[in-house]
Amino acid sequence: MEEEVKKEIVKVEAATKLTSEEEKEIKDKVEEMLGCEIDLEIEVNPDLIGGLKLNIRSTILDISLKSALEKVKQDLIAS
Amino acid sequence: MDKLGIDGQVILAQLVNFGILLLILFKLIYKPVQKVLREGKEKIAESIKLSEKLVKDGENIEKRKKKVLAEADNQGRKMIVAAEKEADGIVAEAKEKTKEEAIKVKKDAEEKIEAQVKEVEKVLETKSIEMAVSLASRILKEAIGKNEEIDRKIVNQSINKLKNIKAD
Numbered sequence A: 001m002e003e004e005v006k007k008e009i010v011k012v013e014a015a016t017k018l019t020s021e022e023e024k025e026i027k028d029k030v031e032e033m034l035g036c037e038i039d040l041e042i043e044v045n046p047d048l049i050g051g052l053k054l055n056i057r058s059t060i061l062d063i064s065l066k067s068a069l070e071k072v073k074q075d076l077i078a079s
Numbered sequence B: 001m002d003k004l005g006i007d008g009q010v011i012l013a014q015l016v017n018f019g020i021l022l023l024i025l026f027k028l029i030y031k032p033v034q035k036v037l038r039e040g041k042e043k044i045a046e047s048i049k050l051s052e053k054l055v056k057d058g059e060n061i062e063k064r065k066k067k068v069l070a071e072a073d074n075q076g077r078k079m080i081v082a083a084e085k086e087a088d089g090i091v092a093e094a095k096e097k098t099k100e101e102a103i104k105v106k107k108d109a110e111e112k113i114e115a116q117v118k119e120v121e122k123v124l125e126t127k128s129i130e131m132a133v134s135l136a137s138r139i140l141k142e143a144i145g146k147n148e149e150i151d152r153k154i155v156n157q158s159i160n161k162l163k164n165i166k167a168d
Helices: A020-034 A065-078 B008-146 B148-164
Strands: A008-014 A038-044 A051-056 A059-064
Touching (some): A020 A038, A020 B148, A051 B148, A065 B008
């Protein structure tokens, strides 16, 4: 009897509901990055305005519009 | 002489007596008196000399006194002039110090005001940026929320960004 391998969970926040194709693209890329199979835990978060936010092994990968705007704000304040 | 009742021998004897008396008087009275007189004269002369010396000494003392007073007066004037000069110097120095202090205080105040103005400007700038970004966020949120196409486009851009990230 084959023992089921426990997959890693990667939490994904998206500003809007993702299509299955988009979900697959994300899953493939993250699996490539980590070198193992994963499961996605997807959550819709309108506060992101647009884009995605991934929580991979305690590392936040924020590629949302909210994050981009925040960076613009910090750059403007710093300049 | 006899007819006149004058005895020559008596006269001679009286002359001798008188001579003897004169001799005795000369020896016993005249010389001591002379001596006393000479000594008195000498004493008077000494006294005169002494008084002249005293007068001269007094004059010298008076001259010295005047000289000392003049020197003291001169010294006093010099001291007053020096004290006035020193006082003037102290006043001038105090004025200069006060002026420098006033300039420093003014400069410090200006710098403080300038720093506060900059700080206020910075705060206003930060607030303006925060407001602008917040406004932009709301506009974008509203605009994207109403347009499914833009929504998908942004998600795809994010996925492309993710693809471009190299695995460690």
